[in-house]
Amino acid sequence: MVEAKSLRARCLEEMEASPRGYFGGLDWLRSAFLTVPREHFVPEKVWWPRPGPDGLYPLIDRHTTPARWLKSVYLLRTPLITQIDDGAAGPDSPASGAFTSSISCITVIIELLRHLAPAPGDKVLEIGTGTGYTTALLAHRTGPGIVTTIEIDPQVADRARHRLDALGIQAHTVTGDGEQGHPPGAPYDRILSTASVRHIPPAWLRQLRPGGVLIAPLDSPFGFDLTMRLTGNGQGAATGRPVATVEFMRLRGQRTPQAYSELGWPEDIDAQRWCDYEMHADQQGQQIRIRAPHRGSAAPAHTIR
Ligand SMILES: C[S@@+](CC[C@H](N)C(=O)[O-])C[C@H]1O[C@@H](n2cnc3c(N)ncnc32)[C@H](O)[C@@H]1O
Structure with missing residues (x-):
């Protein structure tokens, strides 16, 4: 066309x-x-x-x-x-x-992929296949047969699988609950969620190789989601910080609101300084705290959609 x-x-x-x-x-x-x-x-x-x-x-x-x-x-x-x-x-x-x-909208996907920074040959797990469009972009980068994408809705997953097949794009399209990751393909070099979470699922942390990167939109008390970029230690923990603001639909199992104090957020929060926060997540839960801002750093504008 x-x-x-x-x-x-x-x-x-x-x-x-x-x-x-x-x-x-x-x-x-x-x-x-x-x-x-x-x-x-x-x-x-x-x-x-x-x-x-x-x-x-x-x-x-x-x-x-x-x-x-x-x-x-x-x-x-x-x-x-x-x-x-x-x-x-x-x-x-x-x-x-x-x-x-x-x-998902174009600018959001491009930003997520830029922060994910997969290399050719990287094993990637995508959670939330949706239409399969992001999967296709990932497969274009990594090569055939090494992207695994998981979608909870069987009809949505089937449609994406057919659309990918029709273009000859080789990706493993799994129907299932991505909150559990996909253990058969672990460990992954990159994990990308295109559904937002209130807390980082422990399974994702376990399935990330040492030095692997996890990108996930995280619900925040600021009134918008944060795109978190975390680096795994290979032992079920990861640390990192927000790299952008975004809005995403929630992961199915995390739709019910939860008190932010139970999700590792500090009591006093400052939305203007969203990019000055850092996160540690492990098998016990997650902790988010503000860090000292770098001199001269300013929060990027909150203008994704
Ligand atoms: C915003 S859409 C993803 C859009 C996709 N990036 C695209 O551009 O086509 C989020 C998807 O996550 C899926 N989803 C929600 N919870 C999930 C879960 N626990 N496991 C796997 N997929 C899930 C939804 O069914 C939905 O298709």
């Missing part, structure tokens, strides 16, 4: 021009973004993530409004909703409810 190709090129140009430095000078990430056809992974009918005047999320249908559908696929900062209320409402009409699956 020639038009999709030029839309990708335009997205790349826009991101390159942004002071946010989405690609961080990484050629592989640019090449992955230009190569993987995002539109191939987007269902024919998706919901727009902002409600219309009737309070319902409008449906965008590829058959009836193909140009609008394609334009939406290539909006930099808009995720498209592919499932509401765990599939209770089919994608046939405008709907209301909780978003439970989506194709």
Whole structure:
């Protein structure tokens, strides 16, 4: 689809021009973004993530409004909703409810991958396959047959598996609860969650090799999620800090709110200094505390979506 190709090129140009430095000078990430056809992974009918005047999320249908559908696929900062209320409402009409699956927005995925920084040949575990789009970008970097992606919703997982297969992308698409990781493939060089957590699942820490990197959106008392970048010690623990702010749907098993004091957060928090926090997570739980700011460092703007 020639038009999709030029839309990708335009997205790349826009991101390159942004002071946010989405690609961080990484050629592989640019090449992955230009190569993987995002539109191939987007269902024919998706919901727009902002409600219309009737309070319902409008449906965008590829058959009836193909140009609008394609334009939406290539909006930099808009995720498209592919499932509401765990599939209770089919994608046939405008709907209301909780978003439970989506194709993540472009800028968020590019930033997550930049921070994940996988190398060719790295064993990667992705939690939250969704449409399979992020999986395809990962496989483009690491090579065939070494990305494992796990999705809890069987229908969502099946669809992603077929979309990946149709492009000849070799990844292990597992249907299951990613909160347990995927022990048969461990240890992993990189673990990426595209669902947010309130606490880092101990299984992920156990399955990360020494020096391996874990990227996960973490719920915070600041009113937004933090993209955490943690480095594993190979013995079930990891330390690191937030590298960006973000918003993600929760991992299924962590939807129920919990007091932040039980999640290792200090009592006094300062949202302006979100990037000055650091985290230690191990098999017993997690601790988050503020660290001394580097001189001259300023919090990057909170502008992901
Ligand atoms: C934001 S979507 C991921 C989107 C994906 N990155 C993409 O661009 O297509 C989050 C996904 O996580 C899945 N999910 C939620 N809890 C999960 C769990 N415990 N294990 C595996 N997948 C889970 C949801 O079903 C949903 O499909």
